[in-house]
Amino acid sequence: MAKVMMIISGILAGAAMALIIVNYGPAIEYKLTNPLVEINETPSEKYQVVGFLPYWLLTQEKPESIKSLTTLTYFGLTAGADGEIVKFNKPGESEPGWHALNSGKLDQFLEQAKQLNIKSSLLIFTGNNQEIYQLLSDPVNHADNLSREVIPILKKYGFEDLNLDMEFTGPATAGARINFLTFLSTLKQNLRQNQIMSLTVETTASETVNQKLIDVGQAGKIADQIIMMAYDFHAQGSPVTGPVSPISGGKVILEFDISLAVDETLKELPADKLLLGIPLYGYEWESLTAASGSAVIPGTGVTASSKRVGQLLENCPDCQTGYDETADEAFVIFKDLHTGSIHHIFYPNQRAMAAKINLAKKRNLGGLALWALGYESPHLLDALDVYPAGKIRKN
Secondary structure (H helix, E strand, O other), X not given: OOHHHHHHHHHOOOHHHHOOEEOOOOOOOOOOOOOOOOOOOOOOOOEEEEEEEEHHHOOOOOHHHHHHOOEEEEEEEEEOOOOOEOOEEEXXXXXXXXXXXXXXXXXXXXXXXXXXXXXXXXXXXXXXXXXXXXHHOOHHHHHHHHHHHHHHHHHHHOOOEEEEEEOOOOOOOHHXXXXXXXXXXXXXXXXXXXXXXXXXXXXXXXXXXXXXXXXXXXXXXXXXXXXXXXXXXXXOOOOEOOOOOOOOOEOOOEOOOHHHHHHHXXXXXXXXXXXXXXXXXXXXXXXXXXXXXXXEOOOOOEEEEHHHHHHHHHOOOOOEEEEEOOOOEEEEEEEEOOOOOEEEEEEOOHXXXXXXXXXXXXXXXXXXXXXXXXXXXXXXXXXXXXXXXOOOOOO
C-alpha cells in the first residue's frame, strides 16, 4: 500500500469531474457492466472486518460509519530508524499523524468504537528502505525503543492492538528477513508484558510470491493476524492502465493476482490468521487510446476514491462504464475535450466488493481489512451486510 503517496493525490480537488465529456471514435475493448453478483451467504461463522482510518480522512468520515467493523485501525504514527516515534518532520512542524492523534480529532471515533464494542488498533508505519535497514540492524534495542514509546500511547488512548506496517520495496537480504522476525518477537514480548495482547502485521500481496522482507509463515507464528494488502497491482505511477486489485488474470495478463497470492500465502499461514486487505479506492490515468492496458501519459495518475467516481458518474452521461470480468473490477472511460486525452479509471463497486468477500469466504480467511474509511461511496459497504462480523474481543 503506497499509502503515503496517496495523501497528495487523494486531496486533489475533483478537477476531473469538471472536465467536458464527449463521445469519441475508438471502440472500448472492455466488457460492459453485468448485474451485481450475489454473495454466498454461507457459512455462518464470524469474521473480522478491520477498517483503516487515515489521519488525512478524519474530517471526511463520520463516527457512525464504523458500525460494520470489528477493529478500527488508526493510520497512524511513523517509526524512525532507531524505533522511536517521529513527532516532528522538522523543527516546529509536527508529523501529521502524530499531530492528528494529539489534536483530539480521533477521540470521537475511539469513543464510538468503545460504545459498539469494536476493537481499536494503532498502526505504526515505516516505508523508507534505508531507514528500515537501519531499524533492523539492531532489532532488539530498536524494538525496545519502539515499545518504550508506543506502549504508553496505546494505554492512554485505549488501543487494544498494535499494527506494524513495514513497507520495504524490492528484495531483502536473508539477514534482514531474520532481523525482522527478531524485531517482531521482541515487540510482541514487550506488548504482552504490558497487557497489550494483540499484534497485527501488514504484508504486500507479493510478499510470499517474491520472497521479500517478511517471512509470512514465521511472522504468523508471532503476530496474531496478518493483513495482506491486496491492491496497487496497477498504481498511480504505473506505465499502463489496468485493475488495481485483480482477483484473476495472473500468469496470463499479469504476473500474479489476488487469488494466486492468497493461495501461496496459505501454504505457510493458517487461513484464520490471514485477512484480505481490499481497496475502497482506485486510480485514474490519462492515455491516448481507449484500449485495455493503454500506455499512461506520465505524471497523470491520481487516486480515484469510489466516492469521487460515484460523484463523477452522476454528472457524466457520456462516460463509458464497464466491468473487467477477469479482474472483477469496475472501470470508467471518458474523453477530455480540452486535452484530447482518454481518462481511464479502475475502481471498486458493489459487485467488485462482493467478489472479494466471496474469495475470502471460499478460502475461509479470517476476515477483511478495508483501505481506507473515507474513500467509500455511500453504498459501497452494503455488501458487508451479509458478511457476519464477530464483535467478540480477544483477551
